[in-house]
Amino acid sequence: xxxxxxxxxxxxxxxxxxxxxxxxxxxxxxxxxxxxxxxxxxxxxxxxxxxxxxxxxxxxxxxxxxxxxxxxxxxxxxxxxxxxxxxxxxxxxxxxxxxxxxxxxxxxxxxxxxxxxxxxxxxxxxxxxxxxxxxxxxxxxxxxxxxxxxxxxxxxxxxxxxxxxxxxxxxxxxxxxxxxxxxxxxxxxxxxxxxxxxxxxxxxxxxxxxxxxxxxxxxxxxxxxxxxxxxxxxxxxxxxxxxxxxxxxxxxxxxxxxxxxxxxxxxxxxxxxxxxxxxxxxxxxxxxxxxxxxxxxxxxxxxxxxxxxxxxxx
Amino acid sequence: xxxxxxxxxxxxxxxxxxxxxxxxxxxxxxxxxxxxxxxxxxxxxxxxxxxxxxxxxxxxxxxxxxxxxxxxxxxxxxxxxxxxxxxxxxxxxxxxxxxxxxxxxxxxxxxxxxxxxxxxxxxxxxxxxxxxxxxxxxxxxxxxxxxxxxxxxxxxxxxxxxxxxxxxxxxxxxxxxxxxxxxxxxxxxxxxxxxxxxxxxxxxxxxxxxxxxxxxxxxxxxxxxxxxxxxxxxxxxxxxxxxxxxxxxxxxxxxxxxxxxxxxxxxxxxxxxxxxxxxxxxxxxxxxxxxxxxxxxxxxxxxxxxxxxxxxxxxxxxxxxxxxxxxxxxxxxxxxxxxxxxxxxxxxxxxxxxxxxxxxxxxxxxxxxxxxxxxxxxx
Numbered sequence: 255x256x257x258x259x260x261x262x263x264x265x266x267x268x269x270x271x272x273x274x275x276x277x278x279x280x281x282x283x284x285x286x287x288x289x290x291x292x293x294x295x296x297x298x299x300x301x302x303x304x305x306x307x308x309x310x311x312x313x314x315x316x317x318x319x320x321x322x323x324x325x326x327x328x329x330x331x332x333x334x335x336x337x338x339x340x341x342x343x344x345x346x347x348x349x350x351x352x353x354x355x356x357x358x359x360x361x362x363x364x365x366x367x368x369x370x371x372x373x374x375x376x377x378x379x380x381x382x383x384x385x386x387x388x389x390x391x392x393x394x395x396x397x398x399x400x401x402x403x404x405x406x407x408x409x410x411x412x413x414x415x416x417x418x419x420x421x422x423x424x425x426x427x428x429x430x431x432x433x434x435x436x437x438x439x440x441x442x443x444x445x446x447x448x449x450x451x452x453x454x455x456x457x458x459x460x461x462x463x464x465x466x467x468x469x470x471x472x473x474x475x476x477x478x479x480x481x482x483x484x485x486x487x488x489x490x491x492x493x494x495x496x497x498x499x500x501x502x503x504x505x506x507x508x509x510x511x512x513x514x515x516x517x518x519x520x521x522x523x524x525x526x527x528x529x530x531x532x533x534x535x536x537x538x539x540x541x542x543x544x545x546x547x548x549x550x551x552x553x554x555x556x557x558x559x560x561x562x563x564x565x566x567x568x
Numbered sequence: 569x570x571x572x573x574x575x576x577x578x579x580x581x582x583x584x585x586x587x588x589x590x591x592x593x594x595x596x597x598x599x600x601x602x603x604x605x606x607x608x609x610x611x612x613x614x615x616x617x618x619x620x621x622x623x624x625x626x627x628x629x630x631x632x633x634x635x636x637x638x639x640x641x642x643x644x645x646x647x648x649x650x651x652x653x654x655x656x657x658x659x660x661x662x663x664x665x666x667x668x669x670x671x672x673x674x675x676x677x678x679x680x681x682x683x684x685x686x687x688x689x690x691x692x693x694x695x696x697x698x699x700x701x702x703x704x705x706x707x708x709x710x711x712x713x714x715x716x717x718x719x720x721x722x723x724x725x726x727x728x729x730x731x732x733x734x735x736x737x738x739x740x741x742x743x744x745x746x747x748x749x750x751x752x753x754x755x756x757x758x759x760x761x762x763x764x765x766x767x768x769x770x771x772x773x774x775x776x777x778x779x780x781x782x783x784x785x786x787x788x789x790x791x792x793x794x795x796x797x798x799x800x801x802x803x804x805x806x807x808x809x810x811x812x813x814x815x816x817x818x819x820x821x822x823x824x825x826x827x828x829x830x831x832x833x834x835x836x837x838x839x840x841x842x843x844x845x846x847x848x849x850x851x852x853x854x855x856x857x858x859x860x861x862x863x864x865x866x867x868x869x870x871x872x873x874x875x876x877x878x879x880x881x882x883x884x885x886x887x888x889x890x891x892x893x894x895x896x897x898x899x900x901x902x903x904x905x906x907x908x909x910x911x912x913x914x915x916x917x918x919x920x921x922x923x924x925x926x927x928x929x930x931x932x933x934x935x936x937x938x939x940x941x942x943x944x945x946x947x
Contacts, residue, residue, distance in 0.1 A: 343918030346664045350866055355911035358904045365902040366609050375897060478857050485724045492721055532736025539728045550717040
């Protein structure tokens with residue numbers, strides 16, 4: 255049972271972050287900074303969890319933490335928007351910079367607050383037992399099976415994102431900016447503004463994913479950032495071919511192998527094979543690479559992905 | 569007088585000068601932001617902390633210590649130069665090598681087994697490590713050339729696969745693994761696989777990690793410079809990078825260019841591993857994220873204006889502040905502060921194109937103004 259819930263949590267994290275990335279990529283900006291946005295959102299939420307006094311009621315503090323994760327990561331992604339949309343910077347370069355910056359900032363500032371007499375250099379690990387208990391509840395009263403209720407929020411967001419992308423005016427405009435920005439512009443759509451909005455939504459959802467990720471544990475080592483989840487989400491987005499349902503499917507496959515790497519030792523048959531645990535850890539990435547081989551041949555991504563919009567070229 | 573003036577004005581108009589100016593500007597802004605962060609953390613020590621970061625070995629009063637640490641910074645710059653060249657070569661061919669960390673890891677695997685376990689001569693280990701990393705990197709190239717897989721994504725996936733592969737294989741073989749410290753056994757000067765110092769250590773107060781590696785990397789820089797500037801292969805790589813369709817019409821094989829570029833950049837990432845492990849200042853530690861140097865290479869490649877010679881200076885600069893950063897722990901700052909500065913610098917190097925463009929526009933404008941003024945005078 256706990257393996258199933260684990261799988262479900264993984265699927266929802268990957269799906270929600272990949273869907274976030276979709277907003278950015280659909281509008282034409284590569285979402286490489288998902289990892290950084292996850293880390294930054296998780297870091298800010300972690301800080302709030304660390305300093306928030308116990309006297310604040312559980313419900314209100316949970317709400318504050320969720321909002322902090324979303325808003326801070328959304329603001330962080332503004333750095334990407336300013337550089338890549340307004341100043342037409344190289345998107346891969348800036349994305350990489352933001353990923354490194356988020357981890358470095360988190361480590362430096364967390365070490366600062368965790369500093370004590372006995373530990374003069376501080377620690378890049380934050381623990382938040384109280385919030386672990388707030389976010390993880392017993393699954394329908396079953397003892398020993400904890401359930402992170404952020405799953406529900408993530409699963410509610412999936413159909414909402416689907417509707418926003420395909421059924422609303424905003425979603426269609428967003429896609430047009432990533433497919434053919436010149437004609438979008440000629441129809442009176444503000445390409446740069448739309449891209450800004452896409453990037454900010456992507457950062458906000460990644461921040462939520464980051465919070466979700468760290469609250470699956472009662473403490474988090476921030477030196478590892480979001481342990482590569484942002485990159486995984488980007489891979490899921492690509493082999494999900496920028497379509498919400500395929501993304502869900504991709505996240506499911508990937509999470510299946512990820513769950514296997516955690517629970518393989520409790521399956522007798524697999525445990526008896528005597529294969530190193532590192533093999534199971536690497537397996538999801540190998541599978542992802544193989545799936546990419548079969549799905550990349552046809553280029554189905556947004557046509558103007560990665561290209562800054564230049565009015566002069568219209 | 570006029571001659572000097574025209575010399576300077578032509579110097580300013582040169583593209584390379586613009587690159588240098590904008591890179592310096594990025595570095596300066598990065599440092600200022602870093603100082604600001606130090607101020608926020610601990611205002612009373614910030615000025616001294618910043619001077620340690622900038623001064624690095626200069627903060628020692630004893631000349632022997634100074635030389636020793638100067639040598640250490642120089643020796644640690646060599647692998648970073650190799651890594652920057654790795655990023656640079658693939659970038660020239662239109663590819664972003666985010667898989668450099670994985671290529672580095674695979675080279676580490678080879679170095680540990682052949683260098684520590686078998687204790688082969690250093691040059692044999694170095695060459696095999698480079699070949700292994702080149703093959704690993706060529707996987708990205710193959711996937712890109714034949715299956716159209718985005719090289720950024722496959723590079724990232726291969727980073728993680730390499731990480732777990734190396735973690736698993738090294739930690740399970742006792743001949744190369746130091747279980748007590750959970751890291752691979754360090755290569756010291758007693759090993760055949762240690763890159764010899766050829767007497768250079770005496771120049772740096774007996775610091776044995778300074779040696780042939782530094783000279784080797786300068787030779788490699790020159791080779792890459794010539795390769796990109798003067799050879800057909802280099803021309804084909806750059807043509808593919810600038811416009812792959814146009815290159816194809818000119819009869820340049822895209823598949824060949826991609827494979828060559830990925831293989832060379834992989835070999836350079838492997839060289840980077842060789843210059844760090846076989847010089848005895850790092851080993852492989854169990855980690856849950858790919859090695860950081862692959863990403864540091866991106867910062868120095870771009871800060872160096874994507875030029876093989878520029879990369880020497882930018883790598884030194886980044887290593888200088890990273891090493892300086894490791895000295896401020898006593899003042900109550902964490903060494904990662906330097907990493908904040910470098911990431912800010914990479915972020916700002918994204919604006920280089922825009923700034924250069926702005927400079928060009930400004931020049932044209934002033935040129936036009938001059939012309940119209942001349943006209944008025946004649947009238």
